[in-house]
Each structure stands twice: as C-alpha cells, then as structure tokens.
C-alpha cells in the first residue's frame with residue numbers, strides 16, 4: 001500500500017488500540033500523532049470529562065496565509081485553526097464534527113496536505129499556507145468539486161467539504177489511487193449519510209481524466 | 210390524464226396574485242388534498258395539517274421560483290419536491306430556482322421532515338399547484354390571443370398556439386395572476402412525465418462543494434454570542450450547585466447562569482422530550498473560549514430521584530413517572546431478561562397458538578438484543594436564537610418546526626406570529642431533530658442573556674444527551690409439525706423504555722396460529738425516533754429468525770418467504786394486516802433475480818437476504834459478504850425497492866445506498882452503553898461509525914416499476930439491512946449472532 005496520506009490522530013491510547021486492531025486499513029497510513037496536553041481530571045471538578053485540557057495563555061497576534069490572503073487574527077495560541085477559521089475569519093466551510101481528529105469534517109490543507117484543523121493550533125501554522133474549501137478553487141470548479149457534482153455525491157452535505165479536501169490532497173500526491181489507497185486516505189473522513197461509494201467513484205473519475 | 214377534483218372552498222384558498230414587477234405568484238391551499246390515498250401509518254397527523262400552500266413565482270422576465278416547503282436533511286426534498294411542481298407546470302428545469310420556504314404552517318403545509326412522508330404527502334398537492342398555475346397561464350394566453358383555451362398548449366415554459374403564436378410564461382404571468390383558478394384540473398399521466406423520473410442534480414450541490422454557509426452551525430448574526438450548556442455527567446443526576454468564579458475569569462466569557470427549561474407542571478407535547486431540565490449555561494464570545502471556560506466550572510450534581518412529567522397531547526393530560534437511579538447496561542440486560550418471563554400485553558392473536566406450540570414436533574426459540582443507538586448527525590445539535598420581550602427569531606436545523614412552535618409560544622409567552630422560525634439545511638437528522646429541546650434552550654438562553662446567541666452542542670454533548678434509539682429485545686418462537694410445516698408463530702418483544710413490536714406486520718397474516726406480545730421498562734434514559742423507529746430492530750430480529758426457520762424447514766430463505774406471502778395473499782389470516790403481499794413479494798423476486806440468487810458465479814460470497822415493509826414502502830436486500838483480513842466484510846449489496854413512482858431516481862438511489870451503509874455500520878458497530886448513568890461513548894473514538902474502508906464496493910439499487918403514487922424512501926431501505934447482514938454473517942462465520950452490534954459480539958466469541 002502506498003503511503004499516500006497523513007492522518008492526524010491525537011494520541012488517544014484507546015483509539016489507536018481499538019481502531020488499529022479493528023481497521024486493517026490504518027496499517028498503511030502514516031499516522032501523525034499530534035501532541036495534546038493531557039491532564040488527569042483534577043478531582044475537584046467532576047466536569048473534566050474531556051480528553052484534553054488546554055490552558056489558554058495571553059492573546060497573541062498571527063498573520064496567517066489563508067486562501068492566498070494574509071489574515072490577521074488575535075487569539076490565544078492554543079486556538080485550533082478550525083475555530084480561527086469559523087469564528088474569527090467567518091470561513092464557515094470548514095466544519096466541526098468531533099474536535100478530536102476522528103471525523104475529518106474539519107479537513108483543510110496545510111502546505112497543500114490534508115490536516116485536521118481541529119487539532120492544528122493557530123500557533124503551529126506560522127507562515128505555512130492554509131487552504132480551505134472556500135479557497136480550493138476560485139470558481140468552485142476544482143476537478144474534485146466537479147466530480148462531486150457529476151456524481152451527485154452529497155446527501156446532507158455536512159461532511160463533504162472535509163471529504164473534498166481529503167480527496168484533493170490524495171489526488172495531488174497520488175493521481176491514480178487504487179481502492180486501497182482511497183480507503184487509506186479517506187477512512188479518516190466519516191460520512192454519516194453513507195455516501196462512501198459515490199465518493200470513491202468521484203475520486204476515480206478524476207483519476208481517469 | 211388524471212382528473213383531479215379538489216374540494217370545497219378551493220377558490221377561497223387558491224390565489225394567484227401579482228408579483229411586484231408584473232409576475233405571478235400562486236399560493237395554493239386546498240383542504241383535504243393533503244390526505245394521501247393510503248392510510249397514515251407512521252404518524253397520526255393533526256387535523257390542521259390538511260392544508261397546504263405551495264408557492265410558485267413566475268416573474269415577468271420568465272424566472273421560475275419554487276419554494277420547498279419541507280426542511281432538507283439530505284433526503285433530497287429541496288430538489289425532488291420542486292421537481293413535482295415543475296412537472297405539472299411544464300417548465301424547463303434549467304430555469305427553475307429553488308428556495309427553502311419560510312416556516313408558515315398556514316401557507317406551506319405540515320413542513321415536517323420525518324416518517325418518510327415528504328414526497329408522499331406533497332405529491333398530489335404539489336402536482337395540483339403546478340397544474341393550476343399552468344392552466345392560468347394558458348387561460349391568459351387564450352384571452353390575449355382570442356382563441357379557445359383548449360387550443361393553447363405549453364412546452365417547457367412557452368405557451369403555443371397552432372396559428373404560430375407563442376409567448377413565454379413570464380409574458381403572460383401578470384395577466385394570469387388576475388384570473389380565477391379553475392374548478393377541475395387535469396394532471397399528467399405518468400407516461401407523459403418529462404421531469405419526474407428523470408434524475409436531477411441536487412439544487413444545492415454547488416453550494417455544498419464550495420463550502421457555502423448552509424447549515425445551522427454556519428449561521429451568523431451581528432453581536433451573536435456562543436452558548437453551551439453543561440449537562441450532568443449522567444442520566445439520573447441534576448444540578449445541585451455550581452461555582453463559576455474561575456470560569457468567569459476566562460477570556461471572552463460574558464455570563465454563566467442556570468435556568469430551568471420547563472417549569473413544574475409544564476405540559477409536554479410528544480416531541481418536547483428533554484433529558485435534563487436544569488441548564489447550566491456558559492455564554493461567551495467564541496466557541497473555543499466557551500469550551501475552555503466550561504471546563505473551569507465547578508458543579509455539584511445530585512440524584513434526581515423519581516420525577517413526574519406532565520404530558521399533553523392526544524388522549525388528554527397524563528402524568529408519567531420517570532424513575533430515578535443511575536442505570537448500567539449490564540443491569541438493564543438482566544432486567545430485560547427478568548421482564549421477558551413476566552406476562553406481557555397481548556398485541557395480536559390469531560387461531561390457537563398455545564395448542565399449536567403444545568402439539569409441535571419442533572419449537573425454535575431465539576432471543577435477539579439491540580442496544581441504544583445515538584443518531585450522531587454529523588452536524589451536532591445547535592440553534593440560533595434572538596429573543597426579546599416582543600419577538601423571537603430562531604434559525605437552525607430542525608425537522609419539525611410546527612411541533613416546537615406551540616411550546617415556544619407557551620414558554621416565551623409570545624403569540625405564534627411573533628415567533629419567526631427559519632430552517633437551515635441540516636447536517637443529518639435521522640429523527641433526532643424532530644425533538645426541538647435545543648431550540649427552546651437557545652430561546653431561553655437568549656432571553657436571559659439579552660443577546661442573540663447560538664447554542665452549540667459539542668460532539669460529546671450531542672452523543673451523551675440521550676434521545677436514543679431504545680434498547681430492544683425480542684424472543685421469537687416458531688412451531689413446526691412433524692412434516693416441518695410452520696404451524697405457529699410467537700413473538701414477545703420488550704424494551705427500554707418501549708418495545709418494538711408491530712403486531713400486524715408480516716408474518717402476521719401468513720401463519721394460522723399467531724401471537725404477538727409486548728412489555729416495556731421505564732427509564733430515565735431518553736429515547737426518540739431513529740431512522741425507521743422500531744422497524745430498525747424488528748427487521749433485524751424477525752428477518753434473521755425467519756432465515757433460521759427456513760433452514761430448519763429445509764427451504765430456501767427467499768422461497769420460504771414467498772410461500773408465506775402467497776398464503777397471506779390468497780387466504781390471509783386475521784385482520785388488519787398492514788402490508789400488501791404482492792408488493793412485498795415483488796421486491797423479493799426482484800432482488801432474487803438481480804442478485805442471481807442461487808445462480809452460479811456467486812460462490813465466493815456468503816449471501817444473506819432480508820426484506821421488510823415500513824413507512825409505506827417495500828425493501829429487500831441481498832448482502833454479499835467475504836472474509837477480508839480475517840474479518841467479515843460486506844463487499845457487495847443488491848437492493849430492491851418499491852416506493853411507487855420514483856421522483857428523482859439518482860437521488861433515490863443515493864439514499865438507498867446510504868441506508869445500506871448506515872445499516873451495515875449500525876448492525877456491526879453501533880452501540881451506546883451506560884455505566885452508572887453515564888454514557889460510555891462520548892465521541893467517535895469510542896462510538897464506532899462505519900468508514901470508507903468498511904463500506905461495500907458495490908451497491909446496486911433496483912426499483913420496482915409501477916405507476917403507484919410515490920411513498921417515502923428515507924427509512925424503508927434501512928431496517929432490512931440489519932437482517933441481511935445477520936444472515937450473511939451466519940454463512941460467513943457458521944454461527945448465528947443474536948446480539949447487536951455484531952462486531953464486538955464476534956470478537957468476544959472467537
């Protein structure tokens with residue numbers, strides 16, 4: 001299997017164990033474990049049920065290169081790009097689905113490669129260009145977008161921006177992916193409506209062109 | 210042509226009026242046209258829903274705008290409902306613009322997405338709307354050209370006369386708007402359909418692939434703040450006290466407070482379900498800030514004890530006791546086993562099942578279990594609210610605005626006309642968004658915070674909140690005589706907090722001696738409709754049981770089902786059988802033929818079949834399983850559907866394919882379990898959703914071709930997938946699996 005994709009998975013012992021066993025497909029995938037700060041629930045608060053606890057520090061200024069434009073953002077350095085895009089820059093195309101790198105709805109391109117923006121702190125971006133679904137093509141006519149329309153892929157459509165960003169990244173490095181390559185690259189993107197078959201067909205149709 | 214006679218008062222309800230700029234707007238409202246020909250099985254709809262207004266707008270420059278009455282959650286109504294209007298109106302689909310209609314029950318009908326009802330309920334009214342507008346345009350042309358109206362024809366938005374005269378709709382729209390609507394309308398014969406039955410692309414496709422803000426979570430308003438609720442960490446707990454000092458110091462935080470969703474004694478409607486009543490709310494500037502501040506809250510929770518809910522609705526006011534306690538899945542399973550031994554409520558009895566079982570040469574008895582399931586819509590629950598003392602604006606994803614408006618009106622003490630509910634595209638629904646508690650919560654938070662707010666559930670909030678598919682069990686028994694004839698059938702079903710039994714469905718009507726019983730155990734874990742409620746369990750259990758019975762009888766599973774259906778048709782047992790045996794058999798024979806069942810060439814597959822009827826449509830699947838990397842994998846699926854006329858075939862195919870994937874995923878992996886009241890799954894790292902690599906490589910969907918009025922498709926294909934997967938799994942593993950989800954059950958047993 002070709003190493004075609006980077007799937008960012010936070011270091012969650014549970015996940016990696018469960019899914020690595022259950023999903024043979026993960027084997028061929030280069031898994032980048034993004035470090036998250038983990039703390040034991042403090043015990044005083046029964047609310048620490050979430051997986052990571054990030055302590056915000058002072059607000060800093062970032063000049064981010066988003067979709068070819070420099071955008072200034074003042075925010076806490078730990079803020080995930082997902083929320084920078086959605087809440088600070090009003091780019092709503094990048095979706096929130098899980099916040100823990102498990103669903104792919106938040107996929108954007110960092111330096112041209114698909115990453116999960118919910119796990120990408122704004123402070124880690126630096127001068128690397130970020131592309132979101134809004135910037136994938138000027139006219140909405142990227143070959144992947146066109147293929148998505150041709151195959152009428154979407155049902156609810158909520159996951160599709162993430163799917164398209166993952167697919168575009170895959171096709172850039174591997175213009176002719178096999179079924180296994182597609183599985184490997186796309187299995188980090190959940191579609192609750194079950195449009196996987198059409199996604200696969202759409203990706204293959206781009207490859208054929 | 211079909212003649213469509215509409216009812217009394219029609220003229221007063223149907224109105225053409227001038228659009229500013231000279232076009233025509235047709236508002237339609239016909240009493241009774243809303244009643245589908247078949248009886249409503251899925252839902253008991255309130256009387257006032259029998260009115261419909263659909264809007265057709267034709268501008269002077271020939272633009273055609275159609276409003277979609279029903280909210281869209283991926284079932285394609287924004288495309289397929291306007292297609293129905295466009296068909297009778299006879300316009301070029303390319304010129305049609307579709308817009309989501311505003312929420313207005315008096316003008317746009319029920320506006321309810323659910324129960325696979327959208328197409329079925331709007332089919333006739335929307336055809337009539339299109340036909341009426343077309344007639345008015347022809348009439349206007351006839352008067353202008355001074356020719357009999359019968360001589361004016363139309364072709365894709367153009368009015369024509371044999372003399373060579375022609376005009377675009379837009380040119381006649383202004384005049385048409387002044388005419389009275391005719392008494393009788395002629396509807397097209399299905400063979401003349403030019404738009405319906407021809408696949409049309411999703412009208413919002415371009416917006417979806419370019420990331421336009423379509424969903425509730427994308428909605429923005431000036432000065433809008435973000436709100437989140439900290440729910441108790443377990444069912445059966447409520448807020449005792451909280452200390453917000455630390456959280457309030459966090460950046461961006463505007464307010465932290467608690468409030469009650471429903472006052473004591475509030476009469477809840479059927480869809481006012483909520484899990485927690487005391488809301489601990491954090492309001493701040495951005496999502497990330499609110500998320501972080503929420504973690505700094507110090508809250509104390511206490512057991513809630515038994516509580517009483519007051520339910521309004523059909524049958525009058527009644528009190529329901531919600532038991533306290535912290536429930537665990539293991540204890541629930543034990544409790545279900547114990548309940549299964551107790552006498553249950555008889556739901557249907559034909560013949561003399563007791564004697565049949567006493568005299569049986571062989572009795573097959575099997576028990577099936579299934580867990581709670583979370584809907585896990587990709588877009589978590591959220592709603593925008595801006596509530597002042599005078600009015601309320603609410604925007605977001607919602608399946609049934611008409612069910613929540615009366616609740617809001619009562620709680621906010623505002624008349625309905627001061628409440629503006631706008632529906633966004635939904636990132637999935639599956640039944641979950643018929644329960645509008647999150648909208649009511651948003652409204653109360655906005656009123657309290659005196660600001661426009663967006664209430665956001667995180668994935669964890671969404672998954673652990675409840676409103677799940679219930680936990681079900683059922684024991685099936687079959688009595689065979691010495692010649693291996695099926696002489697008795699018994700099902701006893703139970704669940705937390707409801708059983709799933711549809712007593713009048715197949716194989717009722719096909720077996721001489723039949724008994725169906727049910728029981729239920731109350732719980733504080735809330736439940737709600739989940740894609741094909743109850744059917745999604747029945748089809749799993751009953752269809753795997755029938756497979757086992759067929760095997761014991763030495764019969765092919767499809768041939769056996771067809772024999773039963775033949776009996777149900779020729780000499781039906783009992784009354785009130787809900788299904789049409791012919792249509793049921795139709796999908797089975799279609800899937801048999803298309804899949805090459807029992808034909809050579811399929812040896813490498815472990816094949817499982819199942820069929821089911823629900824929500825007025827018929828579905829059958831053949832699931833072809835292989836072993837891949839040591840695990841069973843569904844490689845290929847054949848589906849056969851009968852939902853009458855298929856309005857938008859490619860989109861319908863997409864939905865069936867999605868239902869197949871959803872069914873495989875939930876059958877193998879779906880489960881929401883509890884320990885001491887707390888959900889054990891909180892996000893997708895522990896709640897396993899089917900992924901690309903686990904989805905079949907081929908899903909072939911076939912539709913029975915007929916001219917019957919269309920019925921729904923969102924739900925019917927889903928339930929039998931479970932049964933077909935179970936039956937294929939048996940072939941693959943050589944063992945039967947009785948407990949969902951099957952994957953952990955397999956891992957346990959191997």
Ligand code: FES
Pocket residue numbers: 095096097098099100101102103104105106107116117118119
């Ligand atoms: S929201 Fe980032 S992967 Fe789910």
Ligand code: FES
Pocket residue numbers: 154155156157158159160190191192193194195283587636637
């Ligand atoms: S299209 Fe609905 S989640 Fe993918």
